[in-house]
Amino acid sequence: MLPQLSSLDDFRAALADAPAQDQAALQGAAARNSQLTKPPGALGRLEDLAVWYGGWRGSGRPEISAPQVIVFAGNHGVTAQGVSAFPPEVTAQMVINFEHGGAAINQLARLAGARMDVHALELDRPTADFTQGPAMSQAELLTALQAGWDAVDPSADLLVVGEMGIGNTTPAAALACALFGGEAADWTGRGTGVDDAGLASKTRVVAEGVALHKDAIRDGLDALACLGGREIAAMAGAIAAARVLRIPVILDGFICCAAAACLLQTADGALDHALAGHQSAEGAHQALLEKLGKQPLLSLGLRLGEASGAALAIQVLKGAIACHSGMATFAEAGVSDG
Ligand SMILES: Cc1cc2ncn([C@H]3O[C@H](COP(=O)(O)O)[C@@H](O)[C@H]3O)c2cc1C
């Protein structure tokens, strides 16, 4: 059961009190793994993934039968600074495309056998431009976190979250810079494809926002309010709800990982239930994954978002679980265990 959230402190407390993996299931899955008909370790990282997944799902022989993909959409006041190669109207247009099944994520979610939900968050009310003031009030942040929190199906056995929000590689870069330090240029990339002049001015916008809000940021939720966006906060809310419900999560690209970083900088262990689905082509994604302590499953040069890389990675995790739960043991198959 998910607790009710009536304040940001409720959210902080729920995250801090989230349950650990089931130790008996973890041990059961590890024991089963060691008896399967293959040389020890021959399935490489797939073996670790299956045991890890079993620990979260409370089963020594788990299944993935109900993956959920959720795409959150939001608009950003900071687009007034010319930070994207595309106009903000594209956010709402893409939401319609998602609803009609025409986007990349529709194809990849279907292929992964996942249910897909789309939540558009007040698209006609962009966040405030963070170079002028906080992107969201505390109340607006709570509403956006709650939207993500409520969007998770408690009966899902795997969660992937993604986003659509023209301009959102700018708040993602600002969040990473505010949370992990370094220069704005270390965290700012080309997003949808800004040119060199666009990248230089985007970097200045990130630096300005981080400098303006630096003193107001004590944890990841403060950073989200000052520099984030509604879809970024909703992704954080959904990842947190999954943590409380012990539903494993596959993280997507740079923006999704910036949302996840806000949780990690709010409570230790907040991302223990999360895998990195892929490393995107956004320049700073590798550095961000390192800060999260996550090794990506795939690296295909994607720079789309929408949960696309994570949805593809569902199939890798499904492969791990199919082998773990479907293979015969040495004893069952009558194969000599050497
Ligand atoms: C047609 C289209 C579909 C997309 N799907 C995801 N994004 C991606 O691009 C945006 C981030 O890049 P920037 O910060 O440069 O605007 C986000 O909406 C992200 O999801 C898209 C972008 C476009 C144009």
Ligand SMILES: O=C(O)c1cccnc1
């Ligand atoms: O890494 C991502 O998710 C990404 C990169 C560029 C544009 N949109 C998303």
